Amino acid sequence: MLTLAILIPMLGALALMLLPTLGRDAARLVAIGTSTLSFVLLLIVWAQFDSGAGAPAFQAVAEAAWIPSLGVAWRVGVDGMSLALSLMSGVLFIACIAWPMENPERPRAYYAWFLFLESVSLGLFLVLDLLIFYVFFDLSLVGMFFLIGRWGHGEAERAALKFFIYTLAGSLAILLAIIGLVLSVDPITFDMRALIAAQPLAGMDLRGGLVLLGFVVGFAVKAPLFPVHTWLPPAHVMAPGPVSAILAGVLLKMGTYGLVRIPFQMMREAFAAHALPLAIVALASILWGAIVALGQTNLKRRIAYTSVNHMGYTVMGIAAAGAMLTGAEGARELALTGAVVEMVAHGLITGALFLIAGGFWARSETYDLDAFGGLAKVAPRLTVAAVIASFASLGLPGLAGFVAEVQIFVGTFAVFPWIAAIGLLGILITAALFLRMLQQLFFGDLPKAREGFPDISLREGVVLAALLALVVLIGIYPRWLLDMIGSATSAMIGG
């Protein structure tokens, strides 16, 4: 089932490449159809998913041999965390594919790359084999490189190249760390479940530390954390809106997901020993992301830096949750659950924000905040969508971001009180920057050039409404999501 969910978008991508006569609308229909089909399969897996106390950690498992002598095989399966993230990715991919193309060139190839990226992203969250995880991790770079380079604007090629090189450096650090990790089990295996059970580097201080460093550096580049986040702003600014949404919504999560799945779960001892420095790096990201975002006059750069800030919260929660092997179970579980909810919430919220930003570019070819004002008069529906998304991002109660952040902070206070206290500043700054952004865009005087600014179309409206409805739903009634995620996080903390 999971294999099919990964395979179907890939087949869709191949079909789009090989059918030369398909027009733009037909290509989009094929793409929406395949991504929906894959999402439906994920829903079926969810329906059969058992989040009860005695349920197995990984469900819907399937295996097929690939390179037996290295212990590599095609292994898929989900726990509550990967299920939540893959469902979120599925939603976001459908939304971004349905969103109108910003630069309507070569639509077949555009949608094919999108489906390719969807297949790769779902694969990354669903596989249980470290090597194949790495394969998908690398492939996501390839897909993104071509999407940004070909359909971006401005200095897109440069931004794409910077993104590619930066993140490949990170992923090679991960590869070396993976090798260091698997070589310490005998016989060599890349099976995540076996590695989680074996805790291979327990008691090996230096080697454990180095392997951990490799993982943290690699995932920090992808997440991204301060100070290795500098690829992110240009990549976002040059990329088309839907591509930015995927980059922020799905690709960044690969970093935090990997951080939980691999070092957190497979090397608990080393992780606990180094959790404090990680939390400090996360704190730096929270503050740096918020302060720099506040200083941006470019709409997309501003949103991009808030991603650094939000990923900082996530990593802070992860670090707090892994800071000790026993004790404070309740608080640590809360922090970890909050971190995973933040991944889901950030995906939906920032996805919506980037789609909105893409809408601004499509209408006016600029992201300069000063070029806008008073848009509430001409574009009321856009205003509503942007307000909801911004409030959700700054953590207003009743919306998804709040559910996540409150858990992260409560959990972290029990473990690293000072860091959590300073981190709260980030929330204040984020609130300020979003409020000022809204004020600048939608209120005040309407510039002459913007009098004909069109409101969102029906298609854009449906997409945004769907994403924001989920944000509201998680904010008001988070039980279903918390149960799903909690089934995984309680096992991680308790186990």
Next chain:
Amino acid sequence: MPIGDVSPEITIILAAVLALLFAAFAPRRMQAGSALIALVGIGISSVLLLAQLGETRFTFSGTWALDGASLWARLMILIATAFCILLSPGWFRTDPRHGEYYTILLLAALGAMAMAGAGDLLQLVIAVLLSSVTGYTLAAWHRDWALSVEAGMKYFLMGALANALLITGVTLMLGLLGSSGYADIASNLSLGMGLSPLLFVGFALTIVGVAFKLGAVPAHAWMPDVAEGAPVPSAAFLTVVPKIGAAIALARLVQLVPPEVLGLRPLMAVLAVATMTLGNLAALWQDDLRRLLGWSSVAQAGYLLMAITVLGLSADALTALLTFVASYAIGNLAAFAVVAHLRGRTAIADYAGLAKRRPVAATALVLSLLSLVGIPPTVGFLGKLTLFVTTIDGGYTWLAVVAAANTVASLFYYARVMGEVYFGTPTDDVAVLGRISGFAVWIAAIAVIAGAVLAGTAIAAFDLSRVLPI
């Protein structure tokens, strides 16, 4: 005499002679018939070769090694040569006497096979010389084109020096160890005989001589010139086939010495770092794709040396060496196949927008470059992966880290080409060579992907291999 043990090599000689005779008597328009003869010869030779599967012994009084390492390397040499033959008829269409080309190509392949199989220092010298002499001819085949002649000339001058060093090194080893056979040398060394700084010099000089065929520092300088100036089928051949033979020859030399004596492994590690770093740095700002591929091929030789460094320290070193060599051969041949198919188009700027004009060739080129970087799902990823695993396993983690850093640097120039191919705007129409070379491009592109999928089988087969002397 156990003639059967060298039946694949004899077949190649016969095919070379037949191709030459055919070329001498056939009319101009039928010169390509020699290609057919060569392909048939390679086919028969491959079958005879596979009959040796599972053998691990010396033959011909200890001068010729039959083992898994040489078997797979020779098979790769034959397949790679056959692939280069596919590129040739179109390329040499206007050359009235190009039938002879296939004879030289087969003899050069024979030289590489002899390097892979050499179980004796003198046999190694002969193999290197055969491979070199034919190589110069292949590089300078376009006699009235200055770049081609220059490539051949540089190759020859470097080669003359490297061969002289090789012979000096072999003489030193012979004198100090009292035998030229590898089996004797290995047992003498394990008894601690002849260990001296002078022996280290002998080994080092011999290694330099073989490094010349490998395109590794310090005898690498011919590589970019040959890649740029030689006829593209020759360039494809010379950057791949001698390297396969030299890799096994070098592995065998290092295998002679136990890891704890003489310090050959650290020497290999230093050469590996120097080779990959130099190759990558020099490739960074190239504006010429063929030259870029030449430098990249130097860098790849550096990665290859990693597996030789940990030979005897990690059980998987030979598997990694064979896997990496195979993956490199596939990736590099695919890239050169595209260049040949596009009639030797060489300036990177001329590749702008290739994806719009020639989507298949563009896809093949991008896949081959991704494979050379080592990005999944290409076969190059498996090559790099096994290499990293064995290097870390063998205790050379720092070497793997250096190689990873180098890989990041290499992405920069490979991605520049990919960017040009996909994001550039095409200026004019792109001419291609013909149907056979187009077919070769397809084969290569499929091999880049299929190689990764089938890697499990290949690695399992390589795992059973040994490299003599044990």
